[in-house]
Structure formats: C-alpha cells, structure tokens
Amino acid sequence: MSADGWSSVLVLGGIRSGKSAFAESLVAAAPSVRYVATAAGGEDDPEWRGRIEAHQRRRPQSWTTEETGADPGRLAALLAEAKPDETLLVDDLGGWVATLLDPANQPNDDVATVAALAEAVHACAARLVVVSPEVGLSLVPATAVGRAFVDALGTANQALADACDRVAFVVAGRPTWLKSTAADPGIVTDLQAEEGTTQVEGTTQGGRAPHNAMAAATPARVTTAAAAAPLTTPSASTTTFEPVDPGTVIEAGMDLPLPDSDAGPDARDRLERLDLPGAGIGALLEAVEFAAATQGTATPRPWGPVRVLLVDGRHAGGASAGSDPAESDRRAAEAESGEGALARLAATADADIAVVRVPPSGAMEDGAVLDAATVDAALRQGWELAATAAEDGREALVIGACGTGTEAAATAVVAATTGAEPVATLPRVLVPGARYDDDAWMRRCAAVRDAMHRIRQEPRGAKDVLAQLGGADLAVATGALLGAAARRMPVFLDGPLGIAAGLVARDLASQSRHWCLLADAGRLQLVRQGADVLGLTPVLDLGLDLGEGANTLAALPLLRSAIALAAALPVHPTLLTTPGDAGLSENDEPGQGDDEEATFAEPEPHGPGPASA
Known part of the structure; x- marks a missing residue:
C-alpha cells in the first residue's frame, strides 16, 4: 500500500x-x-x-x-x-x-x-x-x-x-x-460541506485534519451562486472547498496536454468553403479556431455552461491604496445573491459564479507576501477548483477578481516576468463617481517600485514570483488555469488577474497558454502587453472595461453564435462536386459533378487578346 x-x-x-x-x-x-x-x-x-x-x-x-x-x-x-x-x-x-x-x-x-x-x-x-x-x-x-x-x-x-x-x-x-476510514491520508469521505457547519481553527469541516497549510490556517471559502435571471434572484449555496487529489505536485516543468494542432487549421480551411454571406465571420474566426483545437474537431460546437471563478483577495500595504474593502465585499455579495452587473451578464451567457475568498496577502514593499507552503496550498486550491468545475459539467472557466490590490499585484508580476515598466502599465485608480484618484495611483506605483527593488537579486521562478509579489489570489488563479489545462478545459482570461496568472502558469507548464483565449483586451495597457507576451490576440476589440470577468461574459454569446454558425452551415453549392449532395441532383449532366471525368477547357477569347494584338 x-x-x-x-x-x-x-x-x-x-x-x-x-x-x-x-x-x-x-x-x-x-x-x-x-x-x-x-x-x-x-x-x-x-x-x-x-x-x-x-x-x-x-x-x-x-x-x-x-x-x-x-x-x-x-x-x-x-x-x-x-x-x-x-x-x-x-x-x-x-x-x-x-x-x-x-x-x-x-x-x-x-x-x-x-x-x-x-x-x-x-x-x-x-x-x-x-x-x-x-x-x-x-x-x-x-x-x-x-x-x-x-x-x-x-x-x-x-x-x-x-x-x-x-x-x-x-x-x-x-x-x-x-x-475507507476518515483517518486515511488522502481520502475525503465527504465532499459536500453541510450548511451551517462551524469552522474550527486547525481543522476542516467534519473534524478532518487539513490537507495543506492554507486549509489549516484560513481555508479558501467558495460560494457558488446560480446565474441570475433578469427578474429573479436565485439562492446561493455556500460550501467550503477541500482538495480531493493531494498527490498532484505543481512545479516547473509540468507536462500538460496540448490542443489538437491540426483541428484549428482544418476549421479555418473548412470556413472558406461554407455558404457564408459576404466575406465571412472576420475576427471571430479566432474563436472558431480555438474551439476546434481545444475540442479536437474541425466542426466544433459552442461551449456549454461555463463557470466564473471570482477571486476575492486582499493585499496589504500600498497595493490597495484607494481601494475600499467594503466595496469588494459588496461586489462579492451581489454575485452570490445573483445581483449586479456580473450576475446579470452570467444569466445571458449560461454561466454560474463561484466566489472564492482567499487568505490575505502581505505588503509587497515590506517583504514576501506569502510563505512557500501557502503558495503550494493556494496552487492546489486553484487546481481543485478547476476539477470541481469539470465534475459539475462546466465546459470552460472564466477567471475574474473583485478584491483589493489585485491590479498592483498583477502589475508587479507582469513586470517581474516580462520586463515591462510598472509605471506605464499600472492601471489608474477609478473611484465611484467616475473620478480618478491619482494620489492613490502614485502610492501603488511606489509599492510596486519598492517591491521590484527589493527582489532585484532574488530568484524569478514562478513560485518565487507568487511568494514575493503575487499573493494568494494570483496563486489560486494560476492553479485553476493549470488544473483546467490538465483537464482539456478552455480558460477565458479577463483583466489583470487572468493575464498575470497566465504568465505564471506558462512558467510552470508552457502548454497552459494554448488553452487560453482573450475575448477582449479592454483598454488596459497591462492586459494588452501581458497578452502580447503570452502570444494571445484578442478576438474582439470592443474596449470594454466592465471589470474582470464581465468583459468575457458580455462577448461570450457572440463567440458562441459564430461557432454555431460555422458548424451548421453547409458547403457553398458551387463548390459541391458529387451528384447527390445539396445543390446538385442526379439529373445533372454527366461529368458535371464527377472530378474524374471533368476536363479543363480554356475559354475562347471574345476579342483581340495579347497574342492577336
């Protein structure tokens, strides 16, 4: 044994x-x-x-x-x-x-x-x-x-x-x-947390020993809310997440599967022969190719239900300058109760929302924001969140955030992994009332600058970056991306958190980026520059700035429509060559649809040509 x-x-x-x-x-x-x-x-x-x-x-x-x-x-x-x-x-x-x-x-x-x-x-x-x-x-x-x-x-x-x-x-x-017995290591005897169970410090629900350091200290709490309908408010059920596969080791050099390299080009070639009006589907071709590669077929189907992982993390120090923790709590509560912009968009995109509350992270300018054990535990939490989504029948993940200080942490991670200039990529601080708080932006810049100076001689491995700069929310998002790639599940990156997680996941397993799609880059330079390093071209250029997760949900129905159209339309009648296919009948003249009998005849000119002239 x-x-x-x-x-x-x-x-x-x-x-x-x-x-x-x-x-x-x-x-x-x-x-x-x-x-x-x-x-x-x-x-x-x-x-x-x-x-x-x-x-x-x-x-x-x-x-x-x-x-x-x-x-x-x-x-x-x-x-x-x-x-x-x-x-x-x-x-x-x-x-x-x-x-x-x-x-x-x-x-x-x-x-x-x-x-x-x-x-x-x-x-x-x-x-x-x-x-x-x-x-x-x-x-x-x-x-x-x-x-x-x-x-x-x-x-x-x-x-x-x-x-x-x-x-x-x-x-x-x-x-x-x-x-089995509850004392057996690595065996979870009850995967469903009962509502109303009290958390006891040092244990998980049911009195079981914690699986990792994060669970022992502050378990990530996951609240899954059904997508909101326009005029109804669905109820939310709260569960405490516990990993079910403690044997997975997330480290650099992981070998994950790759999408089908032939299916995407085959889907592109197939679109050229379809009975499409006009010049085709334009930029939406990128979504069709991505769906074909991840599904391994030249005729992909639109994605079914998706899950939004809304990660609620809190960063101490200057990274959260200008942020209101109460506002983050309100956004998370709205998502749980099926209210607010994100929940409304989820209702139209066949999506549900899982609010993931992670432990707080330290001030990046003062020292490491997480210890190594907590980084490993957070990665495992994200990996299992992807596994849970797959088991629940979700066909894609959307990674978003509603915490405080996430944009500054993502800026620091992008700067550390790509060499980008933080001042040029750090988003401005927008406060309620459509007003920018430039004083808070400068304090965030100072925190990122001091953190980058502090780690100038430190290792820049993926886990090192998460421990020194990223924090628990970025680590959970990275683990979710890797877990989805391991299960051949597409991931929609949206906003600074998703892009930063994609860069860290790439350094752990290079195959992971091939399972990512960027529906719309929005107006943030941080997202555009990180996506360029990842090799991701935004499908659309709508300039949406609805917040992390909402941009993808707004664009998802259009992407699904393009994929469904590409799968449903027949070949253009003029390109059919076999009698009996749509557009030809058995009464057509001999050789009209037979490639073997057809011969090419050069047309006769109707006037003077280059030779006769």
Whole structure:
C-alpha cells in the first residue's frame, strides 16, 4: 500500500453518474497512466462511439491506451505484468463482463475467470483504479441475457470490492467512500460541506485534519451562486472547498496536454468553403479556431455552461491604496445573491459564479507576501477548483477578481516576468463617481517600485514570483488555469488577474497558454502587453472595461453564435462536386459533378487578346 493510504480503488456508479471522471481525478497526479479500455465493438453505433470519443478527449496526451475488448483473459495478464512504478486505470468492468459472456468466448468458466481477475487485482504491483457500473439498484432484467449480465457483474463487483484497498460509490458526480476510514491520508469521505457547519481553527469541516497549510490556517471559502435571471434572484449555496487529489505536485516543468494542432487549421480551411454571406465571420474566426483545437474537431460546437471563478483577495500595504474593502465585499455579495452587473451578464451567457475568498496577502514593499507552503496550498486550491468545475459539467472557466490590490499585484508580476515598466502599465485608480484618484495611483506605483527593488537579486521562478509579489489570489488563479489545462478545459482570461496568472502558469507548464483565449483586451495597457507576451490576440476589440470577468461574459454569446454558425452551415453549392449532395441532383449532366471525368477547357477569347494584338 502506498504512503497515502491506497494502492487499488474500485469506483462504482450508475450510468452518467460521473464515476469515470472521478476515477480519472484519482490518477491525475501520475506522470503517466495506462488506460485499459475493455469495451468491444461499437463500430456501427454512433451514439456508443460518441461516448468513447468523449472519454478519449478527456485523457491527457501522456496517457497510453491498452485494448482488452477482444480477450477477457488479457486483463488479468496485463495486471500481473504491471510494474510497481506504473499507474493503471481500467474503465470499465461492465465492458469486460459483456465480452466474457459473449457466445464467441463460450464455453467458459465465468466464476473462475472473475476469481482470477480479483486475485490479479489483489496482487497487482502497480497503482490501480478500476471503474465498474453498479447494477444492484435497478429492476431485475426481463431477459435471460440481461439477468446473466447483472448476475455476473454483481459477482465481479463484490469480488473486486474485497480485493481493492478502497471502494467509492459515485452518485450525481458526488463520491462517497464505502471502504475507507476518515483517518486515511488522502481520502475525503465527504465532499459536500453541510450548511451551517462551524469552522474550527486547525481543522476542516467534519473534524478532518487539513490537507495543506492554507486549509489549516484560513481555508479558501467558495460560494457558488446560480446565474441570475433578469427578474429573479436565485439562492446561493455556500460550501467550503477541500482538495480531493493531494498527490498532484505543481512545479516547473509540468507536462500538460496540448490542443489538437491540426483541428484549428482544418476549421479555418473548412470556413472558406461554407455558404457564408459576404466575406465571412472576420475576427471571430479566432474563436472558431480555438474551439476546434481545444475540442479536437474541425466542426466544433459552442461551449456549454461555463463557470466564473471570482477571486476575492486582499493585499496589504500600498497595493490597495484607494481601494475600499467594503466595496469588494459588496461586489462579492451581489454575485452570490445573483445581483449586479456580473450576475446579470452570467444569466445571458449560461454561466454560474463561484466566489472564492482567499487568505490575505502581505505588503509587497515590506517583504514576501506569502510563505512557500501557502503558495503550494493556494496552487492546489486553484487546481481543485478547476476539477470541481469539470465534475459539475462546466465546459470552460472564466477567471475574474473583485478584491483589493489585485491590479498592483498583477502589475508587479507582469513586470517581474516580462520586463515591462510598472509605471506605464499600472492601471489608474477609478473611484465611484467616475473620478480618478491619482494620489492613490502614485502610492501603488511606489509599492510596486519598492517591491521590484527589493527582489532585484532574488530568484524569478514562478513560485518565487507568487511568494514575493503575487499573493494568494494570483496563486489560486494560476492553479485553476493549470488544473483546467490538465483537464482539456478552455480558460477565458479577463483583466489583470487572468493575464498575470497566465504568465505564471506558462512558467510552470508552457502548454497552459494554448488553452487560453482573450475575448477582449479592454483598454488596459497591462492586459494588452501581458497578452502580447503570452502570444494571445484578442478576438474582439470592443474596449470594454466592465471589470474582470464581465468583459468575457458580455462577448461570450457572440463567440458562441459564430461557432454555431460555422458548424451548421453547409458547403457553398458551387463548390459541391458529387451528384447527390445539396445543390446538385442526379439529373445533372454527366461529368458535371464527377472530378474524374471533368476536363479543363480554356475559354475562347471574345476579342483581340495579347497574342492577336
């Protein structure tokens, strides 16, 4: 058994329960994973093939795949051959049982085969996660074949539950541990915090020991509010976030997946042939290419529901000059209650808002704003926020902020990582009443200048920059960006916080920037210069200055419309070459749509040309 309490886990759950996504989160920290696919067939079933492709898109590029669908005995042999330093994910046992019961594999001693598999799981030297459907809660099937499948799978589940160190049951995306104790390291027995539970210093909810230094001192509190409708105020539910994958190590040199490098250019080429009026979709082509690359298809679909991570951080010292903490509290409370500009925009963009309150950060001009342990903990918090969004069915993240001092901290981070001049990029301080407070701006400039002078001989690694300048809010945003990239989830950067987090995430994992899109850069030089270093070109140039997160939500419906239009329109009729396609009929003249029979004939001139003249 490994140091964190388990070497093998059985994950049970019903259809569409989220069991596969949870199983994948258990092994997300492994440098490489052998994914064992047990399903056979499906070539003639588009719906089944679609499910398989959805699973494939979620897997990081560092994973390898083993197919055992043709031979049920191959699974036990593969487990026996596994090495101690390997990680295996078997998904799922239902496909294995279906193959076992296939008439082509009979006669067969099914009970002995299941027992052999259970013994192989128990003796497996590798770290192992097995996914299996739970069929014990349904009605008894009406057919003999159905009853045989249920009986065999139920027997297999019981045998593997005995053989595995841990057993989890997933319902509606929420795992419950059936075989574990609360004292086991790395195992969270209750992922849902109960409302009204009191936080006790030094522990998390339910009396469990904290997972990291940040949780022990001041856990980041996450409030998820449903998107506001124009005339209604939805209720918000408050939960305390706790990480579920303590094995992930976030450090420089991380190997994250990359989007499909061919799908984007293929989508661009495809747009040139579509029946689009006028000259096309203009700058929105950037959004179509990005969606195609991140989805791995030349015909992407518009993003579904998205989640806004509204990070509420507080910076001490001159970074917060001119800021009113009460105003930040009011903005966060509005988002939680479904009111205010951000919530209204979220209602039109199919988005929900998670308000993330992080511990305060120190004054950058006086010394390090965070210690190393808190930086690691904040990165882990952000990583798990992205995992939670994925498990909740969100298809993209928007990173925004409503705290105090964030713009100055982001300016310092951009200056430290790109060499930008802080005075030229620090945004002016706008106070209520459309008035600029230049005295507060000068104090912020002085704080950034003093901080840059203080660290002039300090290391400039990603974590060093977060500890010396960035603070907890930037660290959480960076972790969320990395976690989203690890799960192939697009991230919309919006405002100084998102750009600064993108630069730090790039230094931890260079692949992360390829999962980022900048819908509109607004009017801030800080955002434009940081985006230029990241290689991000704003899709739109609307000059929006609604605050972090709101710019993206305002532009998102237009981006979705462009992607939907590109996916729905047919090829222009004049470019069709095959009889039977739209725009041609079977009665067309021979050779009109046949590339093999068509010949090119140079047109005859109707007047004197260069040769005759």
